Amino acid sequence: MKPINRDYEPLNEYTTPLPGQPDYVNAGIIKAVGRYGEKYCVGQIEYQHFFNEEYQYIITPYWDVIDGLDTSVFQGIPGISMELRLEKYYRVNMQPVFITERSPSKNREDLWELMESVGLDYYDRFEWLIRTSLVCGNDNLIVERCREKSVELSYESAKDCVEQLQRGDQVMIDSQSSISRNPAVYTEKLLRLLGTGAVVSFEKEGLRIDGENRDSVMMVLRQQYYAAKLLERQHRQTGIEKAKRQGAYRGRKKISVDAGRLHRVAELFHAKKISEKQAMERLGIASRSTFYRRMKEASGKDS
Numbered sequence: 375m376k377p378i379n380r381d382y383e384p385l386n387e388y389t390t391p392l393p394g395q396p397d398y399v400n401a402g403i404i405k406a407v408g409r410y411g412e413k414y415c416v417g418q419i420e421y422q423h424f425f426n427e428e429y430q431y432i433i434t435p436y437w438d439v440i441d442g443l444d445t446s447v448f449q450g451i452p453g454i455s456m457e458l459r460l461e462k463y464y465r466v467n468m469q470p471v472f473i474t475e476r477s478p479s480k481n482r483e484d485l486w487e488l489m490e491s492v493g494l495d496y497y498d499r500f501e502w503l504i505r506t507s508l509v510c511g512n513d514n515l516i517v518e519r520c521r522e523k524s525v526e527l528s529y530e531s532a533k534d535c536v537e538q539l540q541r542g543d544q545v546m547i548d549s550q551s552s553i554s555r556n557p558a559v560y561t562e563k564l565l566r567l568l569g570t571g572a573v574v575s576f577e578k579e580g581l582r583i584d585g586e587n588r589d590s591v592m593m594v595l596r597q598q599y600y601a602a603k604l605l606e607r608q609h610r611q612t613g614i615e616k617a618k619r620q621g622a623y624r625g626r627k628k629i630s631v632d633a634g635r636l637h638r639v640a641e642l643f644h645a646k647k648i649s650e651k652q653a654m655e656r657l658g659i660a661s662r663s664t665f666y667r668r669m670k671e672a673s674g675k676d677s
């Protein structure tokens with residue numbers, strides 16, 4: 375892994391860490407969503423509030439995960455200079471760009487509707503962000519709540535809750551074949567495990583994947599995973615073309631959605647009164663691509 379800059383001198387009061395212990399702390403994991411829905415934990419963002427009403431945000435990039443990705447998946451965390459490769463970035467007594475561009479300001483007319491939509495009866499844009507599943511239009515990053523304590527799990531316990539794993543967790547696996555004997559399935563499952571930032575150990579092989587070698591392993595796995603997905607798509611398209619020539623292809627059956635409900639949900643979604651997840655649940659749609667096609671239909675655009 376490339377060196378991390380731990381000796382950076384702050385340039386001003388807005389990047390100089392506050393002394394003392396905070397009286398309140400809240401933290402979230404920043405995740406990059408890949409093209410096939412896989413999630414990569416690329417950093418942590420923490421809010422600290424102090425008794426004297428001062429506060430600071432601390433953004434901690436997970437460089438060992440980031441270095442295993444390319445720009446098709448991760449283009450950086452908005453508002454911080456990734457080229458500096460700092461261990462931590464501070465924003466003191468100011469809202470970082472990462473927060474302001476993806477959460478409602480106090481001047482929003484529908485502010486309290488947005489707060490109440492996630493169960494908040496007070497204004498807290500960071501907590502609101504953690505409770506939503508919204509993706510900013512400028513990138514593919516989301517924020518999910520960070521656990522306070524790390525856990526140690528067997529693969530049997532971890533395999534059904536991979537997305538809940540986070541940095542510092544330990545996953546113990548009997549052998550590589552315990553994940554899968556199918557190379558494509560093995561690649562995808564191990565990639566998703568490593569993308570969480572958890573340390574993965576294979577007992578039989580004596581193999582440990584952690585911050586020292588995660589980036590290089592992830593690069594290889596991701597290339598294999600995307601290549602397999604591309605080949606799968608090509609095979610599917612070949613099958614479709616063959617079925618069309620034989621007159622046997624009818625396409626996917628369109629999911630039936632009540633027109634009135636579609637327009638009501640579309641209005642709420644475009645007004646940012648409900649999240650993407652909430653809108654999809656109300657319409658009974660599981661596919662994001664289908665959901666956005668329906669949003670275009672509701673707005674009168676061609677699908």
